[in-house]
Amino acid sequence: MLIDFFLEVRRAKVPASLREFLDLLEALQNRLAFADMEEFYYLARLCLVKDERHFDKFDRAFQAYFEGIQNLDDLLEALIPDDWLRAEFEKHLSDEEKAKIDSLGGLEELIETFKKRMEEQKERHAGGNKWIGTGGTSPFGANGYNPEGFRIGQKNGRQGRAVKVWEKREFRDLDDSITLGIRNIKVALRRLRKFARQGAADQLDMDDTIRSTARNAGYLDLKMVPERHNAVKVLIFFDVGGSMDPHIRVCEELFSAARLEFKHMEYFYFHNFIYENVWKNNVRRMNETTSTWDILHKYTPDYKVIFVGDATMAPYEISHPGGSIEHWNEEAGATWFQRVTDHFRKVVWLNPLPESYWGTGGSLGMTRQLVNDHMYPLTIDGLESAMRQLSK
Structure with a gap:
């Protein structure tokens, strides 16, 4: 039982051992998780993952495995023996619930009717009282009402059911284990290296x-x-969310390459533009922030600063107090960015958008002006140009 799931986790490069898998089976035998997919997710992650760097890999493996189980029977058989499930299910039913199931001919009849409807129905259906679809009063479907029915394939119910935890990818951030396609990025970043010998002989x-x-x-x-170490010190600020979502992969590759190339590297996240706070963890971004003032006081002017973002937003998000779309900022983003460029000697901006899209107006033009026109496309050539600028 669940051997295929364990193999899927291993294929995702999560270093789970056989002993940890046996611990998971023992926990299931002791009913630490029972007939609840979310409980099983947390229990499996607790048993199989010992380093938070692998949480996102586990989430992907979990989703891939359980999306591969196509029907209800397969899912139940994979997790729990059929006779055990039915016995436990019937024990927890009230007399009223049993009567509702009996009114439709019993649980077996309800499942068989569902299978027949699935075979008969060839297209999407909304409303009504028979077919499987959305709305309506059929016993089968999503976003409808029938107290004796069950819901199919609905991620967000009208009573506020959340998207599955493993689908949220909360631990993705910028995975530093990404290695695919970073070789050329590493070569470009090496232009910034400056070796020095420090520490014990x-x-x-x-x-x-x-x-x-x-x-x-x-x-x-x-x-x-x-x-001998690379003595260059680097600060990288990543724009995350919104219009940057299509560029996640190239940002992951840049992040991974930078982690490998620079011993002294710190990173922070922002959304659209920098204000009084940045953060290091997307999940806790509203609760665990770092003051921009603290960054200016902590890191010396010889740090090389790299901003990564598309600089695409409403111009007032840069130019006006209160311009942020997420909170009230007392001072304009331009004011905070000017403080950064005043403190650090070398600042560049890497933009994942093609250079032909930039233009000279709007938020892109304002950002280019603030960074003294040291904006470069997030390509190999652009990276090499940015590294040359930082190494001057």
Whole structure:
């Protein structure tokens, strides 16, 4: 039972062990989750995932596996033995509920009728009292009413049922495990590297050791040096949500490449434009923010700053107090951006939109002016140009 689910999780590169899978089966046997998909999701994630970096991979595997189970019988058989489920189901029914099921000929008859309707019906249907569809009073469908029926394929009921937890992809953010297609990005980012030796002398300096040994009449004289690191320090601000959704993949690749190339890198998120606060976790963005003032005080002017966004918004979101679409900002976004450019010596903006779309007016023109025209397309050529600007 659930072996295919375990294999799907493993295929998603979640390092779940056989021991953890057996723990999940034991938890199910002890009914820590029973006949509730969301409870099973949380229990399975608790047992199989030991690092939050893999939460999003698990969500994708969970969705892929359970979307692959096409009908109710397959789903029940995959999770719970049929006779066990029916016995437990009947124990929890009130007399009134049993009477409602009996009025339709019993549970078996209800399921058989549903199967026949599915075979007979060849098109979408809305309203009415027979076919499977939306609205109406048929026992089968979505967004309708029949106290003796059941709902099919409806993600958001009229009583406020939420989208499935694993479909929300709350842990996606910018996954630093993405490696596909980042090789050229890494090559472009290397233009910004500046190596320096810092820390404890724990690496053998072969050339100096040979010279020193020769000067010492052949007696070995080991010379050690600190390890060589990329000394460049980078701050990256990502615009997330809204019109940036189509560009998630390229931003993930940029993020992953930057994490690999720069030892000293910090990242923050914003939406549309920077104001008094930014954040590091999309799930808790309304509760756990970082003050922009704190960033200006904490990070020294030698940090290289990269903004990533399409700069597409209403111009007043940049130019006016209260322009933010998510909260009331006492000071204009342009004021905050000017503080950033005044503090940090090198600031560039990477735009995922093709350069031919930019123009010179609107929010894009305003942003280009604020960044002193150091806006570059999020392409390999654009990245190389941006890195050259930052390394000057």
